[in-house]
Each structure stands twice: as structure tokens, then as C-alpha cells.
Amino acid sequence: xxxxxxxxxxxxxxxxxxxxxxxxxxxxxxxxxxxxxxxxxxxxxxxxxxxxxxxxxxxxxxxxxxxxxxxxxxxxxxxxxxxxxxxxxxxxxxxxxxxxxxxxxxxxxxxxxxxxxxxxxxxxxxxxxxxxxxxxxxxxxxxxxxxxxxxxx
Numbered sequence: 297x298x299x300x301x302x303x304x305x306x307x308x309x310x311x312x313x314x315x316x317x318x319x320x321x322x323x324x325x326x327x328x329x330x331x332x333x334x335x336x337x338x339x340x341x342x343x344x345x346x347x348x349x350x351x352x353x354x355x356x357x358x359x360x361x362x363x364x365x366x367x368x369x370x371x372x373x374x375x376x377x378x379x380x381x382x383x384x385x386x387x388x389x390x391x392x393x394x395x396x397x398x399x400x401x402x403x404x405x406x407x408x409x410x411x412x413x414x415x416x417x418x419x420x421x422x423x424x425x426x427x428x429x430x431x432x433x434x435x436x437x438x439x440x441x442x443x444x445x446x447x448x449x
Contacts, residue, residue: 300427302417307434314437317444327386334378336436342374343367372400375439395446402442406435
């Protein structure tokens with residue numbers, strides 16, 4: 297199995313799980329797509345901003361550490377915040393904290409699975425190529441999947 301196939305299979309699996317949970321929880325497509333879009337956008341915006349801030353804060357020692365910590369914190373804050381904003385805009389209510397915490401947890405698990413697939417699947421000479429760009433929608437969908445586990449209509 298190549299990295300490309302495994303990355304797209306992971307993405308398809310997460311999307312299928314989101315769709316099935318949304319149907320089971322009676323969550324409409326508009327609400328699901330809004331949560332996915334806002335979680336994806338804010339995940340990457342917050343990761344970029346906190347990654348940059350981390351690099352600036354650790355510029356005199358090792359900026360790579362600051363970037364790594366900033367990106368991780370930004371992603372774990374941004375995705376649940378995007379879901380919360382989506383719910384606030386659509387339903388005029390904030391989601392429960394447990395749902396947002398579970399969204400962050402599933403996001404962290406998805407990042408681990410993504411990194412595992414990149415490092416362990418295929419040989420060292422095999423390139424993932426442009427298929428790594430699937431990480432952009434994948435991580436937002438993983439956060440939505442975590443939110444859907446505890447969310448009710």
C-alpha cells in the first residue's frame with residue numbers, strides 16, 4: 297500500500313464516520329459543513345499564528361521548538377474554536393465543553409495517524425507527493441468527528 301492510498305483511505309474513513317454520526321444525531325448537512333469549514337480554517341490560522349509566535353519567542357535559542365509547540369497548540373485550540381463559532385452562528389448556543397475537548401482529542405489522534413502513515417507506510421524512498429495536502433481537510437474533519445460523538449441535535 298502506498299502513502300497516497302493510505303492517506304486518502306484515512307480521509308475517506310473519517311468522512312464516512314462524520315456522515316454516519318451526523319445522520320444518527322440528526323445534524324443537518326449545513327450544520328455539518330459549517331462546522332467542518334470553520335474548524336479547518338481556524339485550525340490552520342491559529343496553528344500559523346501560534347507557530348509564528350513560538351518561533352519569535354524562541355528565536356534566540358531554537359526557533360524550531362517554538363514553531364512545533366505553537367503549531368500544535370494552535371491546531372488544538374483553533375479547530376474546537378471553529379466548531380464552537382459555527383454552533384454559535386447557526387444555533388445561537390455554545391457547544392458543551394466535553395464535546396470540544398473530545399474534538400481536540402480526536403484531532404490529536406488524527407495527527408498521530410497522519411504522521412504514522414507518513415513515516416511507516418511505504419519505503420523511505422517513496423514520496424507522498426501532493427497527497428499530503430489531504431491533511432488540510434482531514435484534520436478539520438477529524439475534529440468534527442470528535443465533536444459529533446457527544447453532540448445532539
